[in-house]
Amino acid sequence: MNIAVLAIGDELLSGDQPDTNTAAIARLLGSHALAVREAACVGDREEEIADALNRLATSHHAVIVTGGLGPTADDRTARGAAKALGVPLSLDPAALGQIRQRFQKWGRPMHPRDEKQALLPARAAVLANPRGVAPGFQLRHPKGADLFFLPGVPDEMLAMLAESVLPVLLAKDPTRPPTAGQRLTLFGLAEPEVETRLDQAALPEGVTVAFTVEFPLVRVKLTATGPQAQVLVDRAEVAARRALDDYLVALGDQTLAEAAARSLTAAGLTVALAESCTGGLIAKLLTDQPGSSVFLERGAVTYANRAKTGWLKVPAAVLARAGAVSSECAQAMAEGIRRTAGTDLGLAVTGIAGPDGGTAEKPVGTVYLALASAVDTRVERFRFTGDRSQVRLHSACTALDWLRRAAIAQLAGQGSAPAAP
């Protein structure tokens, strides 16, 4: 089945808001072996909406439309759909009932403007919005394509896609060939090096390999189609894991932070953080994970030197002699936070994220990482490239990878198998 996605909104074409819905739709459909073949985006003009709908309905079996269903005057998707099909708009009683119920449930008064969201093209079937106000709707295009209209608010859109659209698509296409896929996330290897290693790994015939860079990570997607799809992808994954070794940090949807959190939890290790240039980013990424309180005891964002000497017990002499951005300071921070928090590991980052503060000796991008354990303290100097946010992100990912590797080493030392990424 040939599916297209159409995102509608001036804010998307002006760049004021990035379109995240198309990717979310593609992910959910893809996990059910339904592929999006084309995506398009037009603004809030009736004619352009109608033209895009007519074009996509001609070349695809289904079109999933997002955005432009809201209460404000610039939401014109229902008008565009009515124009494309040459039908009038009318106030849909079912849609209006759903809008009223939503506000009753929230215990909030309905604004008169909210009624506009029940003005739908004639013959539209209403799709319930379990999370928000604007109902969606479904139409059959004269060319035979099914058109689904969903709101632009991401979590509302996604819930309606799963509940109201996906079952219809799956029922329409019961004979689609099985497909299978697996995604691998790499940290610490450049893209051509990843491809070379995978070429040498001799993956099974019929497995497609695709690469993307998502700074500072490289992502690889393995895909296969046909009755043997899952077997082929499983075999490819085994070969890829061997070839990519411990640069492979995560599988599937897992993020690097999730992988680090999972390894730390499995190893039963506790951690405390001392962040200078990353300013809470590492703590944020770890606490994004539910259950992070099991391993994260505390974190310190120590911008001022007084915080470094007070909380982390960095000797004033170290700051005076080597400065806050130095190997000695990173080591003292890691050991200090570990002692104060009483954790298995103490991780510290200090550096110059920019745009200012660089010197000839320590240019912007100079970052020291330190990881203290009961046995020793590892300290390393890095020179990251890019702007402030890239230096911070590269520092944080390196720190998460250190934690992940420390946890895996601990598990291996305990005689357990290393935690799967």
Next chain:
Amino acid sequence: MNIAVLAIGDELLSGDQPDTNTAAIARLLGSHALAVREAACVGDREEEIADALNRLATSHHAVIVTGGLGPTADDRTARGAAKALGVPLSLDPAALGQIRQRFQKWGRPMHPRDEKQALLPARAAVLANPRGVAPGFQLRHPKGADLFFLPGVPDEMLAMLAESVLPVLLAKDPTRPPTAGQRLTLFGLAEPEVETRLDQAALPEGVTVAFTVEFPLVRVKLTATGPQAQVLVDRAEVAARRALDDYLVALGDQTLAEAAARSLTAAGLTVALAESCTGGLIAKLLTDQPGSSVFLERGAVTYANRAKTGWLKVPAAVLARAGAVSSECAQAMAEGIRRTAGTDLGLAVTGIAGPDGGTAEKPVGTVYLALASAVDTRVERFRFTGDRSQVRLHSACTALDWLRRAAIAQLAGQGSAPAAP
């Protein structure tokens, strides 16, 4: 001038990677009064790339293409472009020279696979890539449209767009009517309420108003075209500011965190943070801002109770009696971090972000915020809806707004004008 953007990559259509390039291109062009009228996205298949190029070149004056120029075998944009124009691919000496120079500059060996990035359609003009390896190129389509091909890596793409594409587009279209725009960011008012207030504000005729929700913020865009564009938008902005009052938290590209940072800096206030459920998110958002060390003395991520009693001096009796998620604990945290850090303000957040940990009395989404100053401590209980990341983000934005308002009140008290958002 009628401009289209085409993003290429299976990873975009599978949703493995969201397309952020289209929005970035639209923003840069928009700031020069060049509007993107249509965006499209296709996968890494030669035929589909060629079809999309031919279609967009027929209906637009310029097409900006991103992605698929990399070293790996799944990068097929140059092939698709050659097919669309019916020309062969050949190794471009200028492009190859640029690739070699890039690796020399980095002091890294060039991988043999990197040579593929110099295989360009015949008659292509090479566009230099100042930040990465893959060069871009420019072609004239037989229908007259200018086609620009840029890499998919966002910062490389954006640098090349600014340096190599924008000047060509501006030179092509010297007579475009002036347009002006202003963006307003609101926090604490629902979308229909924002629209009602703006309707009542009687904005000048000819100004278009567009709304978008970017949880938990509402964004408004004011636009006008024609010789009076800037004057009209300026007048609309004045009226909108009056109507939206202090719910207006930021103007233009500014984020809420940036607005808070700017107000704190202007007011000369110092801050220390004590974060429980937000786990470093507030610190991260504030330290995203260059120069944040001026006002942020330190931050504590106190997940464990031992960290709350140790660093924040929360009395053990408070934790025993009221629990870590309580008004008393939030107040003690804010006052404790303020005293320890010696700052003007101490801000604390404690709550239940979920998915687990909720009770009948304190369901998931229950969050206490406290702000301690030399004068008093304000504490408030919130009940945020949504998932873990939404509860955390709503908490963090509320905290940033409190800091912003405290700084503006301080400035007003000093007799200065309130900091412009």
